Amino acid sequence: MRQVLDLWRQELGQVPESVWQRTELNVLILADNKLVTLSPRIGELHRLSTLDLGHNRLTAVPDELGDLPRLGDCLYLHDNQLTELPRTLGRLTRLRYLNVGENLLADLPETLGAMAGLVELRAQxxxxxxxxxxxxxxxxxxxxxxxxxxIDHLPPSTAGLHELRHLDLRENAVADLPEPLAGLPLLRQIDLRGNRLSRLPDWLASMPSLEKLDLRWNRIDPSLPVLRELERQGCVVLA
Structure with a gap:
């Protein structure tokens, strides 16, 4: 039986020391507690598979977050005040879902690429x-x-995301459709609303799995031949 400790919205202010003694825990929910700091003792909870630290006031998380070898389901760090993430997150090679949205992050650590198990990444x-x-x-x-x-571009390495199905780049600074997308065989939905696009490449019509392309609130001519071709192929185009 999974061992769960749910302390959601208890207005704790800080995590009770007794929590770090619960080394049998698989799920720890500390969301919405006005937490400002997190003890390095989080690294002692070696059985955790899910950790929810969302909706707090954290300005940093300790390196020891990377010392959770079984953290494989979810890590929620969204809606805090984080300005950086520890490089040690790269040790979480089994983690499938990571949410670091609604923070103050100017970049993501290069060690992100070591998180080989990630299926969904949210950094909105x-x-x-x-x-x-x-x-x-x-x-x-x-x-x-x-x-x-x-964001105004994607790195060339994006071409290696062969399992990618959904890409949300809404409300960024993209002026040219990122060329690495051309070779992604399973990409079905791309949201580019509210960017700086004024032109589109012809290779767009060659994407084999594209089902929906949202280009609203750009400077795109909806009568472009490439868009008509996508529609002919059954892709929903919103321009």
Whole structure:
């Protein structure tokens, strides 16, 4: 039986020391507790598979977060005040879901690429201007959520995301459709609303799995031949 400790919305202010003695825990929920700091003792909870630290006031998380070898389901760090993430996150090679959205992150650590188990990465509403080159090593990634940042390009390594199905780049600074997308065989949905696009490449019509392309609130001529061809192929185009 999974051992769960749910302390959601208890207005704790800080985590009771007794929590760090619960080394049998598989799930620890500390969301919405006005937490400002997190003890390095988090690294003692070696059986954790899910950790929820969302909706707090954390400005940093300790390196010991990377000392959780069984953290394989979910790590929620969203809606805090984080300005950086520890490089030790790269040790979480089994983690499938990571949410670092709604923070103050200007970049993501290069060690992100070591998180080989990631299926979904959410980094929306931060201050990201670019992504690490190691992104393309996330060969299991299916969903990438980046809306509400300052990103104007994707690294060439993005071409390695062969399992990617959903890409959300809404409300960024993209002026040219990222060429690495051309070779992604399973990409079905791309959200590019509210960017700086004024032209589109012809290779867009050659993407084999594209089902929906949202280009609203750009400077795109909806009568472009490439868009008509996508519609002919059954892709839903919103321009």
């Amino acid at each position: 509403h931060n201050r990201l201007t670019s992504l690490p080159d190691s992104l393309g090593r996330l060969r299991s990634l299916r969903e990438l959520w980046l809306r509400g940042n300052l």
